[in-house]
Amino acid sequence: MNLKSLNSLEDKENLDFRGKHRDLPSTNRSFGSDLTRVPLQTRDIDKEDESDPQRLGDYAKDIFSYLHTIEQRYIPQYGYMRSQRDISEKMRAILIDWLVEVHHKFKLLPETLFLTVNIIDRFLEKEIIPRNQLQLIGVTSMLIASKFEEIYAPEIKDFVYISDKSCSKEEIIRKESEILRVLDFNITTVSPLRFLERYARISNLNERGYSMAKYFIELSIIEYKMLRYKASILAASAIYLANKIQGSQIVWPQSLVENSPYKESDLKPCARDLCMLVQGAEKCSLQAIRKKYSQPAYLEVAKIVIISQPHK
Template identity: 55%
Template sequence: MSIRALTHENNENCVPRIKNSHSSRHRAFGTDITNVMFTSKSENQDSKDPLYLGEYANDIYNYLHQTETIYLPRPGYMTIQESINEKMRSILIDWLVEVHHKFKLVEETLFLTVNIVDRYLEKTQVIRENLQLVGVSSMLIACKYEEIYAPEIKDFVYITDSAYTAEQVLETENNILRCLCFNLTTPSTFRFLQRYARVCEIDEYAFNFARYLIELALVEYKFLKYKPSNIAASAMYLTQKILKNCSRSLSEQTTNTDAEIRVCAKDLALVLQRAENFTLQAVRKKFMHQKYFEVAKLQVKI
């Protein structure tokens, strides 16, 4: 189903549903390999496994902290848009979460997609009828960047119920890449969360709960004011508090102050509290699955 009609003012609170793609039922475009993080339980073991790049881990993440703000959208950019607003953006991102889940794409693809959408909307006026087109074109770009086997253009046309043609998707892809000067390499909240999870030695349930928090934040426009590392650190902090997890501290791994983490964690807590009754349910439904340990079913009192 197309969400173009749902982005009109009188339908902002509708939840768009996506059509089951024939291709997504028969093959997975990507494989989520994040659980490989938990095959070893201590930092000291990282140096024995080349997958973890233990010898270079600190240098890599120091560099990611230094560069994380280079390609971030400007908070408050929506003021330049005349035809769309924050609620329409939230509807689009919620729908993209569903598409991402249906296509079984790797986690990084979702975060890069949202980054591309926001950076493009920051610089270009988009009419409401083309907002979904920007979304699928951004996901196409992210898939080509992150996935081993990316979905084909016809899959994205199909998932929009043929609201757009393949030519329109390609043209928009070209416009987005030119607008962003082909700069796509940027560290995501998920990448920082992976590092923090290993440092804190949390279990898979806690990691998936933290993933739930950072994906809830993706849908919320107001979280653009926080750096990716801040959201990841705040998600870890809140996860430890809620699950009463006595894991290791992040103090030596994050560049964010305690005050910055607590402020962001407070906003995350508010989003988590209203998740059950929130109009947009794609993230919550995703994390109700057994694959994610059904963390969205946890009854939280904050």
């Protein structure tokens, strides 16, 4: 179904974005590594990272202390959807689910996906739009995020192709200029991935637990209500939940109490919501993230079954 045909639908939430992302050719990336997939085998990580120019062990504590102070600077406020008259939370979820598939086919960095969603939400917070503009805003936001995060970003023609030409090159260029002006060119934001990497390495979280935690925070981008949680508490709660599921005796170790703003009791509300997302993922109609994390490359962590809520 073409997005442009939605004006005639009585059910305004019944979106199905046009696109050829399943036919996209594989892209070989010569440069740019995903730092979030570095094996987590550390102890005193800041001491070990003193000579690492990417991790900056000498300054890591100061860097993350600063990130905690600014993480709410450029984030959308939960509740903004009430001002939108023609789109809904469900429409937002369908758009992001489709963009997850596009992101995966393009083999983009994880940060690009989180920045894309941040740009979409911040723009929708400030501008009331008709629903026939939603896919255009989605692909344009991913174009902006790709230019910001990637070494080799997809070109505009690639986004025209994946939208099955429902978004033209000229429309994307105009929308890119509009989005950047509305956001006052403030693109830099702190994603949960940066905090997740830090907390996971401090706690020496195993590879399966780390894949679980990434799955949890990626599920959260689909769910509008998760906007109520800031990036660091999403990351911390994901690790807490992963440790619970794996049966760890200490789910929030002292090393994380000392190197984060959170105690175990601070994490339970967010962990509860994440747990509910995981429990409902199999029956949810939006399956892009679950299919992605059901692959061996992600240790098939999306296949986990939670019988009872482990946050209690």
